[in-house]
Amino acid sequence: MPAHAQTSTAAIVAAGRHLLEELGPDALTMRDVADMVGVRTPSLYKRVRSRADLFRLILEDVADELTVAIDAAVSSGDPAADLRAMLAAYRRLAHANPIAYTLMYAPQPVPGATERAERMSATLLRLAAELAGQRNALPAARTIVAWANGFITMELAGAFLLGGDVEQAWEFGLDRVLNAVRLPPPQP
Amino acid sequence: MPAHAQTSTAAIVAAGRHLLEELGPDALTMRDVADMVGVRTPSLYKRVRSRADLFRLILEDVADELTVAIDAAVSSGDPAADLRAMLAAYRRLAHANPIAYTLMYAPQPVPGATERAERMSATLLRLAAELAGQRNALPAARTIVAWANGFITMELAGAFLLGGDVEQAWEFGLDRVLNAVRLPPPQP
DNA sequence: TAAGCAAGGCTACGTGTGTTAGCCTTGATG
DNA sequence: CATCAAGGCTAACACACGTAGCCTTGCTTA
Numbered sequence: 082m083p084a085h086a087q088t089s090t091a092a093i094v095a096a097g098r099h100l101l102e103e104l105g106p107d108a109l110t111m112r113d114v115a116d117m118v119g120v121r122t123p124s125l126y127k128r129v130r131s132r133a134d135l136f137r138l139i140l141e142d143v144a145d146e147l148t149v150a151i152d153a154a155v156s157s158g159d160p161a162a163d164l165r166a167m168l169a170a171y172r173r174l175a176h177a178n179p180i181a182y183t184l185m186y187a188p189q190p191v192p193g194a195t196e197r198a199e200r201m202s203a204t205l206l207r208l209a210a211e212l213a214g215q216r217n218a219l220p221a222a223r224t225i226v227a228w229a230n231g232f233i234t235m236e237l238a239g240a241f242l243l244g245g246d247v248e249q250a251w252e253f254g255l256d257r258v259l260n261a262v263r264l265p266p267p268q269p
Numbered sequence: 270m271p272a273h274a275q276t277s278t279a280a281i282v283a284a285g286r287h288l289l290e291e292l293g294p295d296a297l298t299m300r301d302v303a304d305m306v307g308v309r310t311p312s313l314y315k316r317v318r319s320r321a322d323l324f325r326l327i328l329e330d331v332a333d334e335l336t337v338a339i340d341a342a343v344s345s346g347d348p349a350a351d352l353r354a355m356l357a358a359y360r361r362l363a364h365a366n367p368i369a370y371t372l373m374y375a376p377q378p379v380p381g382a383t384e385r386a387e388r389m390s391a392t393l394l395r396l397a398a399e400l401a402g403q404r405n406a407l408p409a410a411r412t413i414v415a416w417a418n419g420f421i422t423m424e425l426a427g428a429f430l431l432g433g434d435v436e437q438a439w440e441f442g443l444d445r446v447l448n449a450v451r452l453p454p455p456q457p
Numbered sequence: 458t459a460a461g462c463a464a465g466g467c468t469a470c471g472t473g474t475g476t477t478a479g480c481c482t483t484g485a486t487g
Numbered sequence: 488c489a490t491c492a493a494g495g496c497t498a499a500c501a502c503a504c505g506t507a508g509c510c511t512t513g514c515t516t517a
Contacts, residue, residue: 231419
């Protein structure tokens with residue numbers, strides 16, 4: 082290796098993540114990232130293809146953390162309890178990285194989304210199968226994750242504006258949704 | 270009134286909406302909007318404060334359509350049936366305007382979101398109260414709309430990658446969630 | 458009817474950002 | 488010791504948003 086590298090892809094991604102969460106997507110400029118890691122702007126392009134690519138790397142980084150946190154939260158063996166712990170961990174990380182989280186479900190999905198989704202889905206699918214039966218595992222998992230994702234997205238967007246206790250609404254929804262997917266289909 | 274206006278705020282918003290849905294947020298440039306409505310770029314600033322303001326106007330426009338579509342869908346008098354129709358209309362409009370829809374729950378919420386949310390919530394809250402009782406109306410409404418929003422967000426982002434029938438998953442979740450919010454709390 | 462006036466176009470320009478081209482230093486390697 | 492490429496750098500381009508300030512137009516009113 083020639084001359085000592087003054088930065089690294091990891092440092093660039095970390096700086097980008099910091100700027101993104103601290104000041105929002107528009108404030109994530111190549112200039113400011115370069116300042117943070119101690120090089121001039123064009124040097125970033127030795128590590129990162131483009132600004133869009135940097136966004137992709139940042140979201141991958143957060144997605145990786147999400148996967149790890151989710152898997153670490155599962156332990157008890159009881160599917161309902163495990164799902165509660167998993168979704169709590171999911172929500173906690175989303176709160177810690179609100180902007181990146183929201184961007185993960187933005188239009189123009191980034192390449193590599195498929196693999197990411199599969200990694201994140203494995204544990205969920207297993208638990209959903211235990212809870213709702215193999216036959217309904219996929220729709221049950223989709224119902225659960227749709228509810229959780231929707232709830233978190235809305236609270237992060239500040240869409241829960243009518244007062245009331247948001248925490249209570251989370252518990253309410255969690256109880257009801259987990260219960261609902263394991264019941265037989267309702268009668269009209 | 271002096272010299273004939275060659276464009277209008279409505280035309281600008283319509284052009285912006287079209288560009289946004291057709292080519293994505295990055296392609297929504299003031300230049301292209303101006304071309305579409307037949308004026309030069311700086312003339313847009315007589316009607317619109319900034320590009321961010323144009324985004325705001327576009328999202329308001331879509332939100333208004335959403336509100337109208339939702340209210341028009343409610344008719345039968347049966348709360349469950351009305352909710353099904355309402356959510357179907359909601360989803361249909363989201364599919365017709367996927368990028369704008371996703372942007373509505375993006376970071377950095379736009380001003381005016383409060384009023385929008387209240388307008389959109391009125392019907393939902395009434396139906397939720399009929400279905401789940403006055404006491405649980407708010408958390409029930411939040412559970413329903415969180416599920417629907419999450420489901421739609423994920424399918425628009427292409428996050429349902431594991432195959433299976435997405436339509437069936439929608440029906441599955443809809444049945445289960447509507448049923449769940451009117452039941453008494455589950456026993457552990 | 459003629460003068461005034463402001464809405465709403467326009468051109469020209471400044472600033473900031475992403476990105477590329479191409480050079481130079483550096484230190485590990487044969 | 489000579490080579491060589493990784494990884495810095497400066498310079499410059501393209502293009503976007505946004506502002507300044509002018510000019511035309513046609514309604515309004517004395």
